[in-house]
Amino acid sequence: MLGRTRFSLNGWSTAWRSEGSLRLHVAVSLVAMAALAMAGASAWWLAVVAFAVAACWAVELLNAAIEALCDTLHPEHHPGIGATKDIASAAAFTVNMGLFVLVALALYVALQP
Numbered sequence: 001m002l003g004r005t006r007f008s009l010n011g012w013s014t015a016w017r018s019e020g021s022l023r024l025h026v027a028v029s030l031v032a033m034a035a036l037a038m039a040g041a042s043a044w045w046l047a048v049v050a051f052a053v054a055a056c057w058a059v060e061l062l063n064a065a066i067e068a069l070c071d072t073l074h075p076e077h078h079p080g081i082g083a084t085k086d087i088a089s090a091a092a093f094t095v096n097m098g099l100f101v102l103v104a105l106a107l108y109v110a111l112q113p
């Protein structure tokens with residue numbers, strides 16, 4: 001159990017150092033969570049958004065893992081590698097759009113008089 005946690009933390013550390021987009025996502029989502037809390041969002045909304053944020057970070061990590069795998073196994077240019085990276089990137093984009101809509105909705109509800 002402790003060993004697995006260490007591997008996971010190693011993964012976070014590696015991705016954090018190499019992926020600027022992951023650092024940006026973490027910063028933006030923490031700011032969004034803080035803004036929601038300050039706007040008076042209910043615990044239920046905060047829990048839902050927190051789960052969605054965790055899902056987005058997980059997909060960003062998987063995207064980074066797929067990129068790293070592609071670059072290790074096939075560093076040369078190849079249309080299949082390009083398609084693989086584009087699809088992984090599309091997955092991250094899609095879940096991030098979902099999070100954006102969720103945060104906007106939670107903010108709207110929290111700001112209702």
Ligand SMILES: Nc1ncnc2c1ncn2[C@@H]1O[C@H](COP(=O)(O)OP(=O)(O)OP(=O)(O)O)[C@@H](O)[C@H]1O
Nearest residue numbers: 021063067074075076077078079081082085086089
């Ligand atoms: N080996 C390759 N062969 C073909 N196309 C590639 C290759 N490497 C990268 N690409 C193209 O360049 C894009 C960016 O690839 P890169 O590895 O730089 O990812 P990135 O900029 O870190 O992406 P993201 O913002 O999703 O993290 C890919 O989505 C793909 O379209």
